[in-house]
Amino acid sequence: MPHFKTHLTVLEQxxxxxxxxxxxxVPRxxxxxxxxxxxxSISYSQFLADVELFxxxxxxxxxxxxxxxxxxxGVWLGGMTYLDAIHIYSIARAGYVPQFFSLRLPNPEVIFELLAKSNGKALIxxxxxxxxxxxxxxxxxxxxxxxNVxxxxxxxxxVAPDVNGSDTLMIFHTSGSTSGRPKLVPCSYAWWQECLRKSALATIPPNPHRQDVTTWMYVVASLPSSQVPDLFSFRGSLCHIGQTFMYSGFIQHGSCAIQISSQAFPSSELMDMITRCHLNRLVQFPTYLTAHIRESRHNPKLLAMLQGLxxxxxSGLMLSSDDEDWILRHGIxxxxxxxSTECGAMLLSTPGKSVPLVPMEGTSYGFFPINSSLDGPHQNANARTLELVILSDSGDCPDPSLRAADGHYHTGDLFLELPGGGYVSRGRDDDWIKSENSLRCDTKAIEDNVRATCADLVSECIVVGNGRPSPALFVEAADxxxxEERLKKDIIRRTRHFHSRRYLHERISSTNFILVVPRDTLPRTASKGNVRRRAVEDTFKTQLDRMYGVAC
Structure with missing residues (x-):
């Protein structure tokens, strides 16, 4: 049987x-x-030695x-610290199949159910x-x-065992809950080898004459897990595919990853990393990058440092048009x-630009008009909305259990094709939103639960919160x-069990995140009368800003 390249063979090399x-x-x-x-500093040789020891x-x-x-x-860790990294790599090195859970899923019953679903035999x-x-x-x-043991x-x-390409190397979970629990994402040896190829392409050092020094994506270092706030970003955890993908690329190039002190680290820390750690590549979600861009507007020293990176x-969300314009005008x-969790990185822009996005080299993707057959004729779609589909012959097409009946993986992600080639994201063709740290939230599941448990209280409802720390619920009262406060408390009480099984970034567990509006206030479509999610966010932006503590 063939030997497959893994993150373990990469680390050894x-x-x-x-x-x-x-x-x-690592910060002290x-x-x-x-x-x-x-x-x-922790060297590559030390990291390998610690992985072997563990x-x-x-x-x-x-x-x-x-x-x-x-x-x-099962590996139920923050995935944020060096010690977590050792555990995560060492479980695979010991010959076991790690199934990753992050601290954002604090309900042990869901953990046990997911372990049973994969026939798990132990838990760390x-x-x-x-x-x-x-x-x-x-x-x-x-x-x-x-x-110390x-x-x-x-x-x-x-390190490279004899396995079939279809054998499972590790198991992740989607960042949003479906049917009360996340969905399993098995990763085979062959699939992961293809992802390693892609991660190497995505993380090529911009300067080949020096070691690439980059930021670990939103790590909480030197902070006890019991003190991690509910809304900390865990997408940067090694228990999620995003950080695992990026770090596997970094180590292929011998790069150095800085473990930042918190998800929303201040610009002063960024400047310190550039000065003392020789940071040359910043990796960050737009939600937190925006804070540095805003600071650079009146801090010439920071602006010069950003320009020097x-x-x-x-990744995860689009930058605002204001930030995009500032970046382009100032040569950053x-x-x-x-x-996505299911496929790793799929599309990249060219260096120095945020658009257009193009499929990564060596992949086999299709962009098809929504509600059209994959076998239908290709028409001019420059002004049409297209769905990204990972074709079955693409090496990164996810596990068959995640594919559609046609054998392909339909992402549900929508794009517009630009006249000059390439694509620009236009959101999703479903009822999911992305939180501020790019984690997905199933809004329809929340709405369905409210309608099922509060039918006598609520005549209409909708969940919003795209780009926000957590979802918010808008309701039109039946009576x-x-x-209003009584209504909010009753909704929280009746939906409490449902939310107890969801990721922290998907929960509505406080009346502070419920807004009661008069009947027929929520904007609706003219044809079917459906409440328009994006229109609600736009119409009530001021109230949402106030709700989340954002300065208006």
Whole structure:
């Protein structure tokens, strides 16, 4: 059987080529002020040695539990710190199949259900969950720092084992919940090898004459998991495909990733990373990049530093037209990436521009008019909305369980084709919105639950919050004389169980995120009378800004 390239074979090779080069720079914080005292470097050789050590630790532990090799092992971690990275890589190195859960999914019942669905045999969890995993149906262990533990010198499987391309290497989950729980995204060896090829293309160092130093995507470093706020971004976690994809590209080039102190790190920290860590490529979601762009408008030193970066790489959401204009007018090098959990990165813009987006080299994609057959004739679609479809012969077409009946993967992502070639994103052809950190939220599921549990209270409702930290619910009351606060509390009470099973970024668990409006106030379509989600966001922007604490 063939040997497949994985992130483990890449790490082993990079540890040989770049042994003493820093793989990570981790901030050491003042425990009282949280000020960054210094940036500590961890070399490629050290990272590999720690991964091997932890792999032996888990091999020893799971052998004692009777968990056979190649078993699925749940990994319920923040995925944010160097210690998390060691655990995540070492589980695969020990020959197990990691199934990743992030701290954004705090309900253990959902974790256990997802583990059962994949026939998981064990669970590694963050220490902050010690009090709620006692009902685990499989052996469960806290993710401890094994560097301080006596470990037997057990043998490990080959870094590149003999496997079939269709064998599962690891399992992720979609960032939005469907039917009360996220959807499994199995990743095969062949699929991941193709993603490694794409990640190498997406992360080619802009300057080949120096080590590429970039930011880890929104990591919470040196912060206990129990102190992580609900709305922290976990898309940058190694428990999600986004960070796993990007970091696998970084290590192929011997790049260094800086673990930032928080998701919304201030511009002063960015300037410090440029000065002390020699940061040359900033990787960030637009929601947080906007803060630096805004600061640069009246901070000439920051503007000069942004102009001096080799690249600002962003993904997940589109930049505002104002920020886009500022960036272009001031010669800031920027690049846009479009991707998903199911496929990794799919489209890239050319360096220095955010549009147009073009399919990554070596892929097989189609852009088809919505509601049209894939076998239909190609027509001039320059002014038409097209759906991105990953064709079955593309190496990154996801697991067959995720494909449509025609064998292709229909992303639901819509684009306009530009006259000069390439595409610009036009959102999704479904009822999902993206939160400020690019995590998806199933609005229709929330609306359906409100209608099912609150039919006597609500005549109409809609969920909005595109680009916001969490969703907001607009309702038209069935009884116009009912007290608004009473109505909000009743809705929260009746929908509490439903939201308890959802990701934190999908929940509406406070009356602060419910807005009651008079009947027939919500904007509707002229033909069917459906409430228009985007029109609601535009009409009530001032109220939404106030709701989320944004200065109007």
């Amino acid at each position: 990079s540890a040989s080529l770049y042994a003493s080069s820093p793989a990570f720079k 914080l003042n425990p009282e002020t949280q000020e960054i005292l210094e940036w500590h 792999a032996k630790f888990w091999t020893q532990r799971f052998s004692a539990d009777g968990v056979p090799p190649r078993s699925v092992v 969890y963050d220490s902050s969950f010690a009090d709620i995993v006692h009902t685990s149906p499989v052996p469960a262990h806290i993710a401890i720092d094994a560097r 006596s470990i037997a010198d057990v043998s490990l499987p080959p 080799d690249e600002i790489f962003y 090098n920027i690049r846009n990436c479009f991707g 116009p004389n009912m007290n």
